[in-house]
Amino acid sequence: MGMLSHRHTAMSMAMLLLLLVVRLSVAAADLDSQRAALLALRSSVGGRTRFWNATNQTPCNWAGVQCDQDHVVELHLPGVALSGQLPNGIFGNLTHLRTLSLRFNALTGSLPSDLASCVNLRNLYLQRNLLSGEIPQFLFSLPDLVRLNMGYNNFSGPISTSFNNFTRLKTLFLENNKLSGSIPELNRLSLDQFNVSNNLLNGSVPVKLQTFSQDSFLGNSLCGRPFSLCSGTDSPSSSPFPIPDGNGTKNNNNHNNKLSGGAIAGIVIGSVVFLLLVVFLLIFLCRNKSSKKTSAVNVATVKHPESEVPHEKSISDMENGNGYSSAAAAAAAAAVAVNKVEANGNGNGGVGGVKKLVFFGNAARAFDLEDLLRASAEVLGKGTFGTAYKAVLESGPVVAVKRLKDVTITEKEFREKIEAVGAIDHQSLVPLRAYYFSRDEKLLVYDYMSMGSLSALLHGNKGAGRTPLNWEMRSGIALGAARGIDYLHSQGPNVSHGNIKSSNILLTKSYEARVSDFGLAQLVGPSSTPNRVAGYRAPEVTDPRRVSQKADVYSFGVLLLELLTGKAPTHALLNEEGVDLPRWVQSVVREEWTSEVFDLELLRYQNVEEEMVQLLQLAVDCAAPYPDKRPSMSDVVRNIEELRHSSLKEDQDQIQHDNNDLEL
Known part of the structure; x- marks a missing residue:
């Protein structure tokens, strides 16, 4: 029996081994x-x-x-x-x-x-x-x-x-x-x-x-729902304009629905006469105004010093430099702003008597308040701290004028804070050239950036003729913005930007980044700030007027993700409303191949995929939920410089390799 049992066990093991080998x-x-x-x-x-x-x-x-x-x-x-x-x-x-x-x-x-x-x-x-x-x-x-x-x-x-x-x-x-x-x-x-x-x-x-x-x-x-009801499904009483016939019943005969030729002609003639009367009235008012004013702004609108700013909806809800759909609304808004300044500047309005532009530094005063008031004005955009205008001066220069809103501090405090801003000078920052303060108006004068904002370039018109943002441009913009923010942080441990977002990254003609709106968070009241950085604000920030440098790093991380993905941070990504950009990127990288997150315009540049992934990782590090886990802006600058240097070296090696192939 022992022999048989042993033999049976050996055969079972052999069968199992055979099955394992087969499997x-x-x-x-x-x-x-x-x-x-x-x-x-x-x-x-x-x-x-x-x-x-x-x-x-x-x-x-x-x-x-x-x-x-x-x-x-x-x-x-x-x-x-x-x-x-x-x-x-x-x-x-x-x-x-x-x-x-x-x-x-x-x-x-x-x-x-x-x-x-x-x-x-x-x-x-x-x-x-x-x-x-x-x-x-x-x-x-x-x-x-x-x-x-x-x-x-x-x-x-x-x-x-x-x-x-x-x-x-x-x-x-x-x-x-x-x-x-x-x-x-x-x-x-x-x-x-x-x-x-x-x-x-x-x-x-x-x-x-x-x-x-x-x-x-x-x-x-x-x-049908969610649209209007389909024809044939409406009840007879649901017609919006029922026409009763002679018997008191409703009649939808087409003949009764049409106006006679005489009625149409009467309407047309009456409309033309009314339009002519309006035109003559406007001409009379304009001449009457011009005879009473010695200086005016060159805008195509009737100016009235006591007019109110047009309703926000007629201006724009966008916070980038895309411009406005209505030139008339833009001109009206600009006229209101400068006329209020003129009214205050020609008398003793506000604190300190006669008002004038205050310039920073020792730069030549190429224009004064009167020149600014005579400039043609165009609304650029409605931002967090107020409305921005493009002003073309008669003497030639083009400047950007920001009309601040909700300034709640005293004139003395304003001057102290704004002079500290004006003293900051760096090639990656939009320089503040001058300011104007009166009781009713506070204006800031900046250099005009002709290429607009990064937000407009990323999310604006993507039709024919648009210059695609390649890797070199995007990494260069990232580096320029990082250098500007790093310089701000170097001014002291309590100095921060507080409002970092793509609409505040302006671009030169050569696509170099300039950081704008720095130092303005200290000037406005709390009503202007709660939602100003939706999608960019660090989770630990409770008061948007008091933002730490680590919170700036978080906002910059979101900005980097926006550069790489082409997606706005407030977009309802992947049809999951409420998912912010950092969480979406992390979920895709975890569940999918990393290239899923990159903007399609970047995917054509295959030789820099490693650098793109490195910058993506840096962005994720910057947008870490806990401040202690985030790098400093100086570390961010160094990392971007290194990966751009690596990318440039690879390009040069590839060019050399291609030249060698041609020689062979």
Whole structure:
């Protein structure tokens, strides 16, 4: 019996060993097939998948690839310059995929049919490519999909009723395509996020989808909630302008709805006469005003010293230097500002008698208050501390004038604080040239920066003719801004900026950064400050008028993230309202490949990816939740200088390498 038992045990162990060997060999073969599939993908669509080390036997260590028990379960390749069409024969070997992210690339054509083999797929991100054709039917054989994003492509055709197959689907984004027809009833779905805006859809919004906002349906020809009711569904009494007929009943006859020709002619003639009367009246008033004034501002508006500033809405709610849509509103606002100054400056208004511009330093006085009052004025923007104007002086210089609001301190305190600001001089700061103080008006005169603000450049017009911000420009802007803030901090342990944001980083014609609005937080009352740095303010700051240097570092970290991602810090990122920029970047870096966070304009510069990642890490360090974890601004400057030096050296080495190739 002992012999038999021993022999039985030996045979069992041999069988287990054999099974283990077979399983390992099968797993190795399976991993080899997945590795081959990924390499085939690399050769088909290129991009930065070339960084994959083909000599490495396991693809699980490749960037963007995640494995579970020797199976590729996640493939994240967002924003890595993939181009061309996805071939068949790849996804059939990646059947364990649970997440596939190919967003922000340049993929074209239709989806490969073997994608249907990925039956475990839960998250499919295809947005912002150039994919086309109808949404393929085989896609609906993936029953476990939870998130599907196919927005910003060229998909066409109808939205299939087969979407009801996705009973677990929570997110469906199909916006900015060429989908046509009506939206089908999706009664089997329980969606949390839905968007079909900017397509060619028509008809009524299905009842189950009417809980979503208008933003989910804009850019189509749709009716029904959340829009107006569809024709034919209104009750007879719901007509906005019912016309009773002779029997007292409502008659919608088209003939009765039209005005006669005589009535139309009467309206036109009356309108013309009224317009002429208004024009003559304005001319009379203007001549009457000009005869009473010896000096005036050259703006296209009637000036009245007692006029109030136009309503904020007619000016702007933007805090960058984009300019204004209404030239008349801009001129009116400028006229009001300078006329109040003129009224106070020609008499004994305010403290100290006759008022005048006070200049800083020993620079030549190229203009005086009268020159400033005669300058043509243009509103640049409404900022935290007041409205800024561009003033073109008759003698030639162009300056920026900031009209402060909510100044609550005395004239003596104002002069002491503003003279300390005027004494600060650094090439990375916008210099304060002069100031004016009266009881009703406080003006600051700065050098005019013709390229506007970083905020306008990042988030403004991105159409044809716009100069893209490349890596060299962005890293240079980051360095210039850092140097300016570091210089402020060097003036003393209690000296800080307090209002660091992209609209306060102004640019020269050569895209050099100049930090503005420093030292102004001490001048205004608390009503101006609570929301002035939304998205930039450090979590420990409770009083925006008292900001530490470490809080400045946090704001600068957010500014760096804005430079790298192209996203405003107050944007509702990834459709998750309330998520701030630092947390979003950290979550993407943790869950996705790091290049997902970078602005598309930066992704074309592949030779500086390492420097971009280094600057991203520096930004995350600056925006650390705890002040003690943040670097000093001098450390920030040194780090940016080092990575820019590294980037420049690599560029020079690449140029030398290319020249050697040409010689060969």
